[in-house]
Amino acid sequence: MKPQFSGRNVFDLDDYSREDILYILEAAKGMKEINLREYKKIPTLKGKTICTLFVENSTRTRMSFELAANRLSADVVSFQASISALQKGESLQDTVYTLNAMGIDLYCLRHSSPGSPQLVHKYSGKPVINGGDGRHAHPTQALLDIYSIWEKKGDLNGLKVTIVGDILHSRVVRSNLIGMAKLGAKVTVCGPKTLMPSSMESVYDCRVEYDLAHALHDADVVMGLRMQFERMSEGLFPSLEEYSKHYVLSSQTLKYAKPDALIMHPGPMNRGVEILPEIADGAHSIIVEQVANGVAVRMALMFLILSGSGKV
Ligand code: CP
Numbered sequence: 001m002k003p004q005f006s007g008r009n010v011f012d013l014d015d016y017s018r019e020d021i022l023y024i025l026e027a028a029k030g031m032k033e034i035n036l037r038e039y040k041k042i043p044t045l046k047g048k049t050i051c052t053l054f055v056e057n058s059t060r061t062r063m064s065f066e067l068a069a070n071r072l073s074a075d076v077v078s079f080q081a082s083i084s085a086l087q088k089g090e091s092l093q094d095t096v097y098t099l100n101a102m103g104i105d106l107y108c109l110r111h112s113s114p115g116s117p118q119l120v121h122k123y124s125g126k127p128v129i130n131g132g133d134g135r136h137a138h139p140t141q142a143l144l145d146i147y148s149i150w151e152k153k154g155d156l157n158g159l160k161v162t163i164v165g166d167i168l169h170s171r172v173v174r175s176n177l178i179g180m181a182k183l184g185a186k187v188t189v190c191g192p193k194t195l196m197p198s199s200m201e202s203v204y205d206c207r208v209e210y211d212l213a214h215a216l217h218d219a220d221v222v223m224g225l226r227m228q229f230e231r232m233s234e235g236l237f238p239s240l241e242e243y244s245k246h247y248v249l250s251s252q253t254l255k256y257a258k259p260d261a262l263i264m265h266p267g268p269m270n271r272g273v274e275i276l277p278e279i280a281d282g283a284h285s286i287i288v289e290q291v292a293n294g295v296a297v298r299m300a301l302m303f304l305i306l307s308g309s310g311k312v
Contacts, residue, residue: 002023003017003019003020003023005020005023005301005304005305006304006305006306006307007127007305008127008304008305009117009118009121009127009128009129009130010127010128010129010130010139010140010301010305011117011118011121011128011130011137011139012130012136012137012139012174012175012178013137013139013142013143013175013178013179013182014178016139016179016182017182018182018183021143021146021179021182021183022183023304024143024297024300024301024304025143025146025147025150027300027303027304028143028147028293028296028297028299028300029151029296030300031068031071031295031296031297031299031300031303032292032293032296034071034296034299035071035292035295035296035299040071041070041071041072041073042071042072042073043073044072044073044303044307045069045072045073045074045302045303045306045307046073046074047075048074048075048105048106048306049074049075049076049077049102049103049104049105049106050065050069050074050075050076050077050104050105050106050107050108050302050306051076051077051078051079051099051104051106051107051108052065052066052069052076052077052078052079052108052131053079053095053096053099053107053108053109053110053111053120054078054079054080054081054109054110054131055079055081055086055092055109055110055111055112055116056081056110056111056112056132058110058131058132059267059268060267060268060291060294061110061131061132061138061140061141061294062078062110062131064291064294064295064298065108065129065131065140065298066078067295068295068296068298068299068302069302071295071299072299072302072303074105074302074306077099077102077104079095079099085098092111092116092119092120092123093119093123096120096123096124097123099124100123100124100125100126104124104126105126105127105306106126106127106128106129106302106305106306107120107121107124107126107127107128107129108128108129108131108298109128109129109130109131109133110131110132110133111132111133111134112133112134113133113134114133114134114135114136114137115133115136116133116134117129117130117133127305127306129298129301129302129305132171133171134171135168135169135170135171135174136171136174137171137174137175138171138172138174138175138266139175139179140294140297140298140301141171141172141175141176141266141294142172142175142176142178142179142180143179143297143301144290144293144294144296144297144298145172145176145223145264145266145290146176146179146180146183147293147296147297148262148264148286148289148290148293149161149185149221149262149264150183151293152262152286153220153221153262155183155184156180156183156184156185157183157184157185158184158185158186159184159185159186159220159221160185160186160188160218160219160220160221161180161185161186161187161188161219161220161221161222161223162187162188162189162190162215162216162219162221162222162223162257163176163187163188163189163190163223163225164189164190164191164212164215164216164222164223164224164225164247164249164274165190165191165195165224165225165226165227165247165274166191166195166225166226166227166228166274167189167190167191167195167196167197167200167225168191168194168195168196168197169195169228170225170228172225172266173189173225174204176223177189177204177205177206178204181204181205181206185221186207187204187205187206187207188206188207188208188209188215188219189206189207189208189209189215190208190209190210190211190212190215190216190247191210191225191247192210192243192246192247193210196208196210212246212247212253212256213253213256216253216254216256216257217256217257218256218257218258219256219257219258219261220257220258220261220262221261221262221264222249222254222257222261222262222263222264223263223264223265223266224249224263224264224265224269224274224275225265225266225274226265226266226267226268226269226270226274227240227243227270227273227274240273243273243274244272244273244274247274248272248273248274248275248276249263249274249275249276249279250276250278250279251276251278251279251282254279260284261284262284262286263275263279263280263282263284263285263286263287264285264286264287264290265280265287265290266290267287267290267291269287
């Protein structure tokens with residue numbers, strides 16, 4: 001049976017089956033073809049209104065949602081928290097009631113509080129795509145990461161994926177673990193003990209490693225994660241130099257991975273901390289392609305949720 005997407009929320013990937021995810025990847029492939037045309041616009045969502053409701057900083061996710069909506073010919077309203085009535089004490093609930101009164105059809109939300117996408121859906125009655133809620137989930141980032149691997153490798157089944165860095169604070173890793181497991185990837189997470197949740201292996205289908213060489217052994221895909229200094233209230237490792245000494249992705253450490261291993265990073269990067277420029281900008285890096293693929297994946301989701309037809 002064809003997966004149904006009309007009116008669905010995207011809170012995280014646990015609500016999406018393997019078949020749903022594969023369907024989204026195929027739809028994104030069609031959208032990517034549109035993005036490679038000289039005239040990159042289709043009229044599919046003409047008359048629909050999409051709101052990017054970002055209450056936490058973002059460069060790529062916000063721009064990518066807005067570009068995706070524009071390419072599908074939707075009207076886009078961009079809520080900017082720093083110059084909004086939130087600064088005068090208006091609640092999220094009243095903010096959503098206000099925006100909803102203007103006829104929003106779909107919300108793309110980023111918020112520092114886990115569970116805020118569910119609240120926005122409750123207040124609005126409209127579908128919500130989660131663009132990152134605190135440390136909890138970042139499903140569109142995971143979908144674009146999965147798309148980027150699928151495009152290069154054809155299939156994730158049996159692929160060894162190693163994710164290195166600040167696992168504790170990463171919503172990207174949580175959504176990726178859910179999505180990649182559904183497609184059969186074997187994921188290893190690696191980082192210092194102080195940046196590793198204690199229950200990883202019991203909650204997610206993954207292997208935990210604290211030693212980078214062991215974690216990278218024979219990896220097909222290596223993803224670096226950012227040190228999320230803004231979410232750290234105390235020193236979780238002695239110094240950046242100490243972190244880099246043990247966990248930086250460099251030509252030296254990547255010799256343990258497969259020679260053709262894909263190098264990924266969701267961004268923003270701390271160059272020289274979790275990844276060296278020689279690797280971030282190297283021949284096997286697909287970091288820039290991840291960004292491009294993000295537009296296609298978000299176009300696919302908007303289209304599937306709002307068009308109801310499912311035919312790209
Ligand atoms: N990867 C990601 O979520 O980046 P932004 O914070 O720039 O959106």
